[in-house]
Amino acid sequence: DGGITQSPKYLFRKEGQNVTLSCEQNLNHDAMYWYRQDPGQGLRLIYYSQIVNDFQKGDIAEGYSVSREKKESFPLTVTSAQKNPTAFYLCASSAVAGGRDEQFFGPGTRLTVL
Amino acid sequence: QKEVEQNSGPLSVPEGAIASLNCTYSDRGSQSFFWYRQYSGKSPELIMSIYSNGDKEDGRFTAQLNKASQYVSLLIRDSQPSDSATYLCAVNVPAGNMLTFGGGTRLMVKP
Numbered sequence: 001d002g003g004i005t006q007s008p009k010y011l012f013r014k015e016g017q018n019v020t021l022s023c024e025q026n027l028n029h030d031a032m033y034w035y036r037q038d039p040g041q042g043l044r045l046i047y048y049s050q051i052v053n054d055f056q057k058g059d060i061a062e063g064y065s066v067s068r069e070k071k072e073s074f075p076l077t078v079t080s081a082q083k084n085p086t087a088f089y090l091c092a093s094s095a096v097a098g099g100r101d102e103q104f105f106g107p108g109t110r111l112t113v114l
Numbered sequence: 115q116k117e118v119e120q121n122s123g124p125l126s127v128p129e130g131a132i133a134s135l136n137c138t139y140s141d142r143g144s145q146s147f148f149w150y151r152q153y154s155g156k157s158p159e160l161i162m163s164i165y166s167n168g169d170k171e172d173g174r175f176t177a178q179l180n181k182a183s184q185y186v187s188l189l190i191r192d193s194q195p196s197d198s199a200t201y202l203c204a205v206n207v208p209a210g211n212m213l214t215f216g217g218g219t220r221l222m223v224k225p
Contacts, residue, residue, distance in 0.1 A: 103213060
């Protein structure tokens with residue numbers, strides 16, 4: 001059963017903590033993306049990766065970090081430097097990079113800062 | 115100027131009517147256009163993609179693209195209450211090698 005999985009579904013973070021959000025895909029897609037969505041807003045790109053061991057900053061990368069050690073995995077770390085991390089985090093993938101191809105989304109992780 | 119603009123709504127239509135959702139974009143080099151449906155609390159689901167000028171139909175959905183006027187629209191025929199959701203328009207940005215999303219239009223279909 002092909003798809004994108006994200007875990008956890010809900011995550012609570014204390015001030016000053018780093019937390020890592022998991023994203024895994026078994027679609028054999030080359031490109032993977034992380035977006036942030038705030039209530040009533042569209043999606044904003046945090047980071048994207050077109051190939052293993054390579055990634056680029058999106059529009060709002062400050063306070064976040066990623067790695068792409070395996071084709072199927074693209075974890076996102078929300079660091080303590082991110083001052084307002086409460087949001088809905090969405091991972092997506094596409095067969096090829098470049099924005100021309102369809103992107104498919106995982107179910108999302110809702111992060112709340114306590 | 116935002117790169118992709120949508121009316122936030124809500125757009126309210128009666129059941130059985132045609133819902134028309136519009137999106138304008140600023141980059142004339144854009145080549146790929148997508149419509150996503152997002153139910154409250156859920157992740158976006160791809161419903162239509164369009165790459166050429168004109169209309170593309172898929173069931174009750176029709177996407178329309180006019181590159182000269184830089185707009186893309188989504189028509190939903192025979193609207194159902196289950197179509198009530200936020201619809202996101204996404205456009206590729208060639209220079210940045212990524213997709214840019216509009217803020218979404220909230221659609222409400224009333225029985």
